[in-house]
Amino acid sequence: MGKDLFGNVLIDMKEPTLLYKQKDHAIYWLGITDDTAFRCNAYLIVDGEEAIIVDPGSRNHFEQVKKRVAQIMDPESITGMILCHQDPDVAASMVDWLALNPKTTVFTSPRTMVLLPHYGVGHFTAFDIEENPRYELPSRRVLSFITAPFLHSPAAFVTFDESAHFLFSGDIWAALTTEWDLVTKDFEQHALNMDLFHIDYMASNVATNGFVNKIAHLEIDAILPQHGSIIINDDVPAALNYLRTLRCGTDISYPELG
Numbered sequence: 001m002g003k004d005l006f007g008n009v010l011i012d013m014k015e016p017t018l019l020y021k022q023k024d025h026a027i028y029w030l031g032i033t034d035d036t037a038f039r040c041n042a043y044l045i046v047d048g049e050e051a052i053i054v055d056p057g058s059r060n061h062f063e064q065v066k067k068r069v070a071q072i073m074d075p076e077s078i079t080g081m082i083l084c085h086q087d088p089d090v091a092a093s094m095v096d097w098l099a100l101n102p103k104t105t106v107f108t109s110p111r112t113m114v115l116l117p118h119y120g121v122g123h124f125t126a127f128d129i130e131e132n133p134r135y136e137l138p139s140r141r142v143l144s145f146i147t148a149p150f151l152h153s154p155a156a157f158v159t160f161d162e163s164a165h166f167l168f169s170g171d172i173w174a175a176l177t178t179e180w181d182l183v184t185k186d187f188e189q190h191a192l193n194m195d196l197f198h199i200d201y202m203a204s205n206v207a208t209n210g211f212v213n214k215i216a217h218l219e220i221d222a223i224l225p226q227h228g229s230i231i232i233n234d235d236v237p238a239a240l241n242y243l244r245t246l247r248c249g250t251d252i253s254y255p256e257l258g
């Protein structure tokens, strides 16, 4: 992928933003558009007849995200949703998506799965990402799922689109800011915005550093977190290094044990 990945992407808040397209495989940023420091990113992966929403988000934003999907395809034709953990800003709208299409498959980890019924959903089709860490799309492109224990949920995981080299990272590399851009512009400033989230939410340096070791072999062109800006190009190694050196969670709460 060239240096200018996303270089020419213009965001129209009234339209879905196309981030990647190759033949019948496309990835969109769907929003949300609300000007809040805790902005939630929902993404859509379309591959032939399949369409998977990544972290669809809060019930408050369901209508907005559905509207964006409707500009691409019939929202009732969504075939799957990836829920990187059980938090309401990630998963609460599953109730509404399943009401729209009860056949939608939920891709998540077993420990997340047991909590999801508390949103008031009945039976749904589950795909266990720990039992099946690879999912082949109709085009034979592959999504791989990598667990990220205690970042921040014990059962958190990330999704790697192997053909696009996109890493959907959930709360990992999330940043809080109202000065938001779709793609990071100034990584040093961005690191401060990530600190606002990571220091309080992520478990420890053992968890962040261990995770970086786990994904070190991946060729990542873009990191797409659930909050804040997308990280690309030279900022990707800087983002990995950020997690390597981060002190957070119990490192801060119990410094005498560090």
Ligand SMILES: [Fe+2]
Pocket: 085, 087, 152, 171
């Ligand atoms: Fe979370």
Ligand SMILES: [Fe+2]
Pocket: 087, 089, 090, 170, 171, 226, 227
């Ligand atoms: Fe989140």
